[in-house]
Amino acid sequence: MPNIKTAAQWLGGAFILVVFELLGRSLAPILPFPVPGSVLGMLLLLLGLMLYGEVPRGLAVVSEQLLKLLVLIFLPAAVGIYFLRDLSPRDWFALFAAMIVGTLVSLTISGLLLNALLKRSRPPESPHTLSEGKGDE
Template sequence: MIFNLALILSCQLAGEALSRALSLPMPGPVIGMALLLVGFIVRPTLATRMQDTTKGILAHLSLLFVPAGVGVISHAEALGQTGPALLAALVLSTALALTAGAVTFVALARLTGAREAQE
């Protein structure tokens, strides 16, 4: 398990180093995740080995949101000033994302003829 955690953090560090060294517009952890994915593709046994560790991390993922929640509470006055705008943006973006997904699904269903297959 220590090796697995070290590998995850090493990939994140390598991604961060690449992102900063090459001035890439992509965050380092995303690049690190891509590096880890390449490692999984090159050595499938590595992916199998990492499963228990990743399940453990995902089981306790809610703990990672505690610092974000504390940050929001500590800036409550700023949230009070911009809260309605943030709420409107959140609701509108969610509605637009759901609409775009539904429209895409219907268009692909019509394109592939999925309705005729069900009847």
Template sequence: MILGITWLVAFQLLGELVVRLAGLPVPGPVAGMLLLFVVLRLRRYDDEGSIVRAGTALLRHLQLFFVPAGVGVVTMLAVIGRDALPIAVSLLGSWLLALAVVGWGAVGLERLLGRPSDDLPAAPAPGAR
């Protein structure tokens, strides 16, 4: 378990280093996660490895990672109240934009793969056998 957590932290540190040296506009942990993904794909890492066990253990306690974000929201409540309209508009706008991008991406992939949704078999009616 300690070895797996060490690997995870090492890749986060490596991601920070790559981002700072290259001047990329990406968070270091995201770059580290991408590097870890590439290494795991190249090494054909099994499901019983130390990195997978450490990740599974962290995922079991995922709700604890939301505590700092919740504390940040509470401490910034005055700012959130003052700027509620722009925050709500940006949240709704980004949600709609993401929904449109995912929809267009799905349609584009269907066309690219040559399987338009019209050619897929229809789902059985509810209650039909």
């Protein structure tokens, strides 16, 4: 019965996500440095997947669906922006200037920096060798 098997895989995937979230949330307060519990859960799951060697099917499917719905999941938090009343015009100006100019500046610097770093690290005559050899690994 393939339907029951699929459902079990989905449930297993969801279960893994919840277990790692709880694991992260429980361990985060014990760590010597502050980190959000869910982020710690993500790092632990990443470590687990690297040790396991592959992504279990159910987990891959559930994660993909969840990430597709990401905009829906954070919609309630985003709606709050229209209810903000305690920011002055000066704050709004600083905010927009920082977001627009700041993003363009950091994009420029990180782009140029990476360009220089990656160029130096490989022979100039074949800059795309490694990216094209992706399938060989």
